[in-house]
Amino acid sequence: MNNAYFDFAEPKNETVLGYAPGSPERKSLQATLKEMKSHLRDIPMYIDGQEVRSENKKEIRPPHDTSHLLGHFYASDEQHVHDAIDAALAARDEWASMAWEHRAAIFMKAAELLATKYRFRMNAATMLGQSKNAYQAEIDSACELIDFLRFNVYFLSQIYKQQPLSPIGMNNRMEYRPLEGFVLAVTPFNFTAIGGNLPTSAAMCGNVVVWKPANTQIYSASVFMEILIEAGLPAGVINLIYPSGPVVGEICYAHPAFAGVHFTGSTGVFQSMWKSIGENIARYKSYPRIVGETGGKDFVFVHPSANVDAVVAGLARGAFEYQGQKCSAASRAYLPANLAAEIKKKLVAEIATMKMGPVDDFTNFINAVIDEKAFNSITKYIDNVKNSNGAATILCGGGYDKSKGWFVEPTVIDTTDPTYVTMCEEIFGPVLTIYTYEADMWIQALDVLDNTSPYALTGAIFAQDRYAIEYMTKALVNSAGNFYINDKPTGAVVGQQPFGGARASGTNDKAGSILNLYRWLSARTIKETHVPPVDYRYSFHQAD
Numbered sequence: 323m324n325n326a327y328f329d330f331a332e333p334k335n336e337t338v339l340g341y342a343p344g345s346p347e348r349k350s351l352q353a354t355l356k357e358m359k360s361h362l363r364d365i366p367m368y369i370d371g372q373e374v375r376s377e378n379k380k381e382i383r384p385p386h387d388t389s390h391l392l393g394h395f396y397a398s399d400e401q402h403v404h405d406a407i408d409a410a411l412a413a414r415d416e417w418a419s420m421a422w423e424h425r426a427a428i429f430m431k432a433a434e435l436l437a438t439k440y441r442f443r444m445n446a447a448t449m450l451g452q453s454k455n456a457y458q459a460e461i462d463s464a465c466e467l468i469d470f471l472r473f474n475v476y477f478l479s480q481i482y483k484q485q486p487l488s489p490i491g492m493n494n495r496m497e498y499r500p501l502e503g504f505v506l507a508v509t510p511f512n513f514t515a516i517g518g519n520l521p522t523s524a525a526m527c528g529n530v531v532v533w534k535p536a537n538t539q540i541y542s543a544s545v546f547m548e549i550l551i552e553a554g555l556p557a558g559v560i561n562l563i564y565p566s567g568p569v570v571g572e573i574c575y576a577h578p579a580f581a582g583v584h585f586t587g588s589t590g591v592f593q594s595m596w597k598s599i600g601e602n603i604a605r606y607k608s609y610p611r612i613v614g615e616t617g618g619k620d621f622v623f624v625h626p627s628a629n630v631d632a633v634v635a636g637l638a639r640g641a642f643e644y645q646g647q648k649c650s651a652a653s654r655a656y657l658p659a660n661l662a663a664e665i666k667k668k669l670v671a672e673i674a675t676m677k678m679g680p681v682d683d684f685t686n687f688i689n690a691v692i693d694e695k696a697f698n699s700i701t702k703y704i705d706n707v708k709n710s711n712g713a714a715t716i717l718c719g720g721g722y723d724k725s726k727g728w729f730v731e732p733t734v735i736d737t738t739d740p741t742y743v744t745m746c747e748e749i750f751g752p753v754l755t756i757y758t759y760e761a762d763m764w765i766q767a768l769d770v771l772d773n774t775s776p777y778a779l780t781g782a783i784f785a786q787d788r789y790a791i792e793y794m795t796k797a798l799v800n801s802a803g804n805f806y807i808n809d810k811p812t813g814a815v816v817g818q819q820p821f822g823g824a825r826a827s828g829t830n831d832k833a834g835s836i837l838n839l840y841r842w843l844s845a846r847t848i849k850e851t852h853v854p855p856v857d858y859r860y861s862f863h864q865a866d
C-alpha cells in the first residue's frame with residue numbers, strides 16, 4: 323500500500339578513480355580491456371524488451387586500431403522504427419502509473435550496478451569503441467552517468483514535492499504527468515553519459531522512449547542497455563534501435579503521438595529536426611518538446627593580468643583532452659601581446675610531451691578521432707592553413723596518419739585574423755587557434771570574441787585583476803551558457819555546473835539539473851472544493 327511520502331537524499335558526486343600504476347582499478351580495467359578485445363560482441367536492437375536482429379549486420383572497430391574487429395550491430399530499417407514506437411506506446415500506461423519510488427529504484431539500481439559490477443566493462447567499452455583514455459572514460463561513462471542517474475532521481479523528487487497553496491476550504495495539488503506520447507532520444511558519439519542520460523531522464527519522468535544513438539557509440543550504449551535491463555527496466559520503456567538519422571526522424575516526426583525529442587549533436591542536424599517538426603505541427607496530439615544541446619566554438623580569453631602557467635594548463639587540457647571532441651573543448655584563444663610569446667612557448671613545449679596512440683597503453687594522453695569522416699574534416703582545416711596566404715600558420719602539430727587508426731596530432735594554429743575560418747567554425751578535433759590582440763585593447767577584443775561565432779556554449783577567462791574579471795563576466799553575459807573563471811572550459815560536473823549553451827548551441831535546458839526534467843513533464847492542476855457553493859449569486863449584485 324502506497325500511503326507514505328518517500329524522499330531521496332541529495333547524492334554526492336561519484337568519486338573519480340585515478341588508475342595510477344599499481345592501483346587495483348588499473349589492473350581491473352586492463353584485464354577487462356583484454357577480455358573485451360578477445361570476444362566479438364554481438365549487439366542486437368532492444369524493442370519491447372526483446373533482442374532484435376536484422377539482416378543488415380555492421381562492423382564495429384576501435385578508432386585507434388581499425389584492423390581489429392570488436393563486434394557487430396544490426397542496423398534498423400523503417401519497420402524497426404515503427405515497432406519501437408508501437409512498443410513504447412504499449413508500455414506507456416503501466417509505466418506512467420508506476421509509483422515514483424518504484425520507478426526511481428530502477429534508476430538508482432542502474433547507478434549502483436554501473437558504479438560496481440559494470441564499471442570497468444562500461445569504461446573499457448567507451449575506451450575501445452570511442453577511443454577515450456582511461457581517465458576520460460572514467461569521468462564520462464562511469465562518474466557522469468552515475469551522477470546523472472542519482473541526481474535526476476533527487477531533482478525529480480524535488481519537483482514532485484512542489485505543490486500550490488491550499489487555503490482553508492479547498493485542496494489544490496499538482497500532478498506531474500509524463501508527456502502524452504513517446505519521446506525520441508537522439509544521442510551523439512562523444513559522451514557515453516549523454517547517451518545514457520537523454521533516454522533515462524525522460525523515462526524517469528514516466529515517459530516512454532525510442533533511443534537512437536550515434537553508430538560510433540553503439541558499443542558502449544549496448545552495455546548501458548544491459549545494465550538497465552538488469553536494474554529492472556520494464557519492456558518497451560526504452561527501445562534501443564540503430565536506424566539512420568533521417569529514417570528515424572521521418573517516421574517519428576510524422577507520428578501523431580510524437581511528444582518530444584531529446585537531442586545532443588550538431589547544430590545543423592538539430593535545425594533540420596526543428597524544421598521538420600514545425601512542418602508537421604498540425605499532426606500532433608500535443609505540442610512536442612524540443613530539447614537540443616548542440617555545437618560550440620568555445621573560447622579562452624586571456625587578460626593581460628593572467629597567470630601564464632594556469633593559462634597553459636587550461637589550454638592544454640581544455641583543447642586536447644579526448645582529442646578536442648568535446649562540445650566544450652577550447653578551440654579559439656585570445657592572448658594579450660604582453661603574454662602571448664611566453665604562453666605559446668610553454669604551450670608548444672607541453673604539447674610536445676603528449677603521447678599519442680591506442681587506449682590500452684595508459685601512457686597515451688591523445689588517442690584517435692572517432693572515424694574517417696571526422697578525420698577527413700579535421701585534416702582539411704589543417705591543410706587549408708597552408709593555403710591561407712599567411713593569415714594563419716601551424717605553430718605545432720599539423721601531422722596526421724590513418725595507417726593504423728584515425729590519428730591527428732594536437733595542433734595549434736596561429737592567426738593574425740580574428741575571423742580566420744578556424745576561429746569561427748566548429749572543427750571538433752584536436753585543433754586550437756590562437757589570435758593575439760594588443761594588451762591595451764582588451765575591451766575591444768572582448769567585442770570581437772562576442773561577435774565572431776554563432777555559438778554560445780562554453781568559454782573561459784583568465785585574469786588576476788578583479789575589476790577586469792567583473793567587467794568580462796558582464797561583457798560576455800550572452801557568449802556562453804557555461805562560463806569559467808581561471809579554469810578550462812571543459813569538465814562540467816552534474817549537480818555542480820549544470821550544462822548547456824545558448825544562441826546556436828542549443829535550447830540551454832541544462833542537462834543534469836532540475837531545469838531539464840521540467841521539459842519531460844506536463845503538469846495537471848487539481849482543485850478540490852470541500853463544501854461547494856450551492857447558489858450562483860454573489861453579495862455585490864444584491865440590491866441595497
Ligand code: NAD
Binds near residue numbers: 535
Ligand atoms: P551528429 O549531429 O552528427 O549526430 C548526433 C546524432 O544525431 C547521432 O545519433 C546521429 O546519428 C543523429 N543524426 C544525424 N543526422 C540526423 C538526422 N538528419 N535526423 C535525426 N538524427 C540525425 O553529432 P555527433 O558527431 O555525434 O556529435 C558531435 C556534435 O555534438 C558536435 O557538434 C558537438 O558540439 C555536439 N555536442 C554537443 C553537446 C552539448 O551539450 N552542447 C554535447 C556533446 C556533443
